Amino acid sequence: MKKFLLSIFLFSILAIMPQAFAIEDIVSLDEVETPTVTEQVPVKPTVLTAEVKFDWLDISQAQRDENIDHFKNLLFEDNKSQIYFTKDEFNKKFAQYKKDKDFKLHYMLTNNGVTEDEEAKYCAFYYKKNTLVMYAIQYKNNPTNAFYYTAFGKLYYTDVMSDGYPEFPYTSMQYDRKGQLKSAIYFVSKDIQYMFDADKKFQGIWYKDKMYDKNGKQTLTRTNW
Amino acid sequence: MQNFGQNTQRTSILNELSNGNVELGEAFAMLLNDMVVQSGITNPNAEPFDVVPDSWRKLADKPNKTPDEIKKLDETFKEEVRILAESYLLYIARETRNLTGKIDYAQYEAYLLKYRFGRYDVMNKPEYLNKVKVQIRNAFNKISSHGETQGDNLIDKNDMAAFIFALSTRSKRDANNNFLGFEINGLIKPEEYAVSEHDLFEAGDNLFSIKLRVAYKTLN
Numbered sequence A: 001m002k003k004f005l006l007s008i009f010l011f012s013i014l015a016i017m018p019q020a021f022a023i024e025d026i027v028s029l030d031e032v033e034t035p036t037v038t039e040q041v042p043v044k045p046t047v048l049t050a051e052v053k054f055d056w057l058d059i060s061q062a063q064r065d066e067n068i069d070h071f072k073n074l075l076f077e078d079n080k081s082q083i084y085f086t087k088d089e090f091n092k093k094f095a096q097y098k099k100d101k102d103f104k105l106h107y108m109l110t111n112n113g114v115t116e117d118e119e120a121k122y123c124a125f126y127y128k129k130n131t132l133v134m135y136a137i138q139y140k141n142n143p144t145n146a147f148y149y150t151a152f153g154k155l156y157y158t159d160v161m162s163d164g165y166p167e168f169p170y171t172s173m174q175y176d177r178k179g180q181l182k183s184a185i186y187f188v189s190k191d192i193q194y195m196f197d198a199d200k201k202f203q204g205i206w207y208k209d210k211m212y213d214k215n216g217k218q219t220l221t222r223t224n225w
Numbered sequence B: 001m002q003n004f005g006q007n008t009q010r011t012s013i014l015n016e017l018s019n020g021n022v023e024l025g026e027a028f029a030m031l032l033n034d035m036v037v038q039s040g041i042t043n044p045n046a047e048p049f050d051v052v053p054d055s056w057r058k059l060a061d062k063p064n065k066t067p068d069e070i071k072k073l074d075e076t077f078k079e080e081v082r083i084l085a086e087s088y089l090l091y092i093a094r095e096t097r098n099l100t101g102k103i104d105y106a107q108y109e110a111y112l113l114k115y116r117f118g119r120y121d122v123m124n125k126p127e128y129l130n131k132v133k134v135q136i137r138n139a140f141n142k143i144s145s146h147g148e149t150q151g152d153n154l155i156d157k158n159d160m161a162a163f164i165f166a167l168s169t170r171s172k173r174d175a176n177n178n179f180l181g182f183e184i185n186g187l188i189k190p191e192e193y194a195v196s197e198h199d200l201f202e203a204g205d206n207l208f209s210i211k212l213r214v215a216y217k218t219l220n
Helices: A002-020 A061-077 A087-093 A103-111 B022-034 B054-060 B067-095 B105-115 B126-144 B157-167 B190-201 B207-219
Strands: A120-127 A131-139 A145-150 A155-161 A170-176 A181-187 A192-197 A202-207 A210-212 A218-221 B036-038 B169-173 B179-184
Touching: A061 A181, A061 A192, A103 A120, A103 A131, A103 B022, A120 B022, A131 A155, A131 B022, A145 B022, B022 B067, B036 B190, B054 B067, B067 B105, B067 B157, B067 B207, B105 B126, B126 B157, B126 B190, B126 B207, B157 B169, B157 B190, B157 B207, B169 B207, B190 B207
Parallel strands: none
Antiparallel strands: A120 A131, A131 A145, A145 A155, A155 A170, A170 A181, A181 A192, A192 A202, A202 A210, A210 A218, B169 B179
16 A cells, blocks of 8 residues: 555656646746737748748648648657657666756856856756756757756756757657656747647647647747747 | 746645645755755855745835735745745655655654765764754754744644744844844845754754744744
8 A cells, every 4th residue: 555655656746747847937828918919920831941930820720730730740750760768768878867966066057047158058947037946958069968957956857859950940859757758849940849748739839939729829928938 | 958848837746735846845955955064054155045036025125115015025925935835845755755745753854864964974974973863853843843842743834834934034133232033034045044054953942943933923
């Protein structure tokens, strides 16, 4: 019984982690403001062009659904990168990143606004814009991965970008500490990204600082775009 | 990097600590531990911890505050303290496999031995370990009974809130250094925390016990 309760406890912790990772500077608009549409650029439906335009709000629902399927296939079916890992595979591949031995230094650096040094790029995640609760490191000698750590330097998430990174388009898969896929993003450009969850369900399309759902309704904003 | 998440909701798996945020608790634990190098001695490189948001400090700095603004300051401060307390407790609970959200002595000792005293390799220094355990027991008694002589031998969210409230206050003294009471600044400074922690680890009634009592009564 005790083991069962412990298992439930641990499972629950893992289950809530994607929520726990929610970044504080992302704001649900449901309670903030009426969805508004800005920066509409009427273009032809093709999105993968040299100059990528955002037309999500102008195209029909059928076209939006078609686009979602298109990018879902690019992410999950036509992706040449390894998408799924066993726990052992993942642990072996990222063993050296499981614990950030310099967590205090990196915490202090990111907490003081440092975003880059000779070794890496950094990103800080705050609770209520006040307390830094997580930081991410993208080492320059390993740019296709990013590692997210809690304050004591425990690895929580790992991003795995496709080989073409940072040239657009590329894919970015995020995994939890056990190597379970948590989210998948297709980066069309700096401005446009298609986001899916681990079950291949469409989460939304980011255009600059705004996210829109499959119906074109704005759902989130971000400040760190 | 995926500089964005999927969901803004934060939940706690423990109903008792439903307002807690485990990452916030971990950050608080790390920063608190970093404030002292030894009991009573400040780490000169440590950073203070801001319990309150900038908006609170902005309002607190405003001259001629209205009664409503004073009330808002009070309520906001207490709310921030409670959230932080639940978050910190949630982190300790997670690290000690606690399922109730109320920490007993064994769990508190295990937590402090690992995170506060682990850096001294205490587990391999029996003589030092015994002294440390006495300090931990003193701290547990003070927090779990919120400065009173007797408690329930558990640290719950109200006890932890009183602890954080007490850390966020400082003694107010007149020009002749006479004790006038406590004032809230919403900031835990390393040098002040080092003094508070030293008092916390000491046996018997002291200034920090008084702070805990005042804090508990103010919050409840």
